[in-house]
Amino acid sequence: SLRHVGGLCRKHPSLIPLFVFIGTGATGATLYLLRLALLNPDVCWDRNNPEPWNKLGPNDQYKFYSVNVDYSKLKKERPDF
């Protein structure tokens, strides 16, 4: 079917930007979903380790995009126990 799409693009080149934008959008959405499934601290895949959230580091960034806060530079304000 990719060949069919290539044939269509040759006949109607104005379809190329359409496939590019739709393809980028679909790929981006899938990749973000994969990122959420694998890296989100709320998601747990391992049956033998039911509390992975206890291993989160205080200086790690888990958000996709952080505008103002630089997580690697946060100071520690509370005492060790």
Added chain:
Amino acid sequence: LTNTSITDAQEMETIWTILPAIILISIALPSLRILYLTDEINDPSFTIKSIGHQWYWTYEYTDYGGLIFNSYMLPPLFLNPGDLRLLEVDNRVVLPIEAPVRMMITSQDVLHSWTIPTLGLKTDAVPGRLNQTVFTATRPGVYYGQCSEICGANHSFMPIVAELIP
């Protein structure tokens, strides 16, 4: 209306694909940035814990000492004239205005939701999980809300009242 001159307009079709896509992307990227900005914590002045139970709230002010109290709805027989039925409580959450307040919200038993619509707040109280919401009120007054996650027989009878004082 035969189609001799209105077929095969490749240039126009390309333009009307690319131009709206560019416009939409230029709207979406700053909008996503704002979305992530609203999630940031702007150095709250203090922190209050709000714990949902069946069917009342517990508030803990533990920053400067240990103030912990329960907040039950006032039954209709106990209301004073001028009070709002099903909305008044015995102990209100008293907060200052113009100070960023961090609310840590959780639950002791089942799902609840801590809501004050006029302050734009709604955060679910999930047992075993600590949710956080930060807000800064600008006007003094009394703000009402109701539990927003079905939690049993008296789900409609566990309101939230915030008294914001200057």
